[in-house]
Amino acid sequence: MGIFEVFPSMFILKLGIVAFYIGLVVMILWTVLKLIRGHYQKTGERKWQRVTAWLNVIILSPVIMPIVFGPIIGYYAYKIEPNWIEVTEQTFIDERFPKGIEDLTIVQISDLHTQQYGQREQRLVSKVNRLRPDIILINGDFINDQQGWEPVYEVLAHLKAKRAVYAILGNTDYYYGRESQIIDRMKGVGIEVLTHRAVKVEVGLQKHFWIVGLSERWGQHAYYGHVKYVDLAFEGVPVEDAKILMVHDPVQADMPILNKYNPQLILAGDNHGGQVGIPFLRHFSDYANRPYLGGTFYVQDRPLYVNRGIGVKTLPLRFLCRPEITVVKLRKN
Structure with missing residues (x-):
């Protein structure tokens, strides 16, 4: 794979802009150095030598530091952090949740972007299964390309839940697969x-809550935020019942129609946490200007939790933004 396949042209452009500004800063500092030198040469050469030593360090640091630490940081971001999966726990409380729901262990994962059944995928399966989840929720984007389907089915076949594994499909899944075929294959490995x-979902005697899924279907007039698909998803679900809504793209939490159905919690993915945890450096990725990158938000007075995902897309790295498995705990107030 060539460098321009790994780093898109927009990335190269932004890298060039950063290099330009670094060069500009070095030129400004060098000009200041020349002016100061002219001043101190009049007052004594020894004092000037001490000052110029420090100024050289300041001027050369923007050049030397990337050369020294760049390869180390690059290796960490490319090889270590993408495979260093973090397990987080998030608790959400609502008076409409049924009593006994606190005994359920719900595990959320998202954005596997699987290309092979490799080290990261094996760690994912091991970590999820060690949590002994009752329910596993997967928020879409299983693959990066057509070749990812067979490995992802292998990953899914190894996930174990006491009750069920529920999934929705993301935009990438529709780019590289037919919905009916995907659903059939996933059913074959135990995924609904x-x-x-x-x-x-039954909880105790005559108590229950609902899990509602909106897959990110694409096509003519088929965008999954369309009103008819929201109505279809909530069909048969009493408004007064507790419900969790699964979406792929977190911006769907902004849809006014959700006030009609009033889910108590929305779980999303898609944005990978930005993949880069430093806002300035995030501009090298596709996630710089997206809302709801990762974590808990309150949208239309209801909680939205955005999982940071497992895999990567566009840039094959993560930095200060580890892959995430979320343990979702629900409690009645």
């Missing part, structure tokens, strides 16, 4: 795909 529909 919620394509604009809901399932009832």
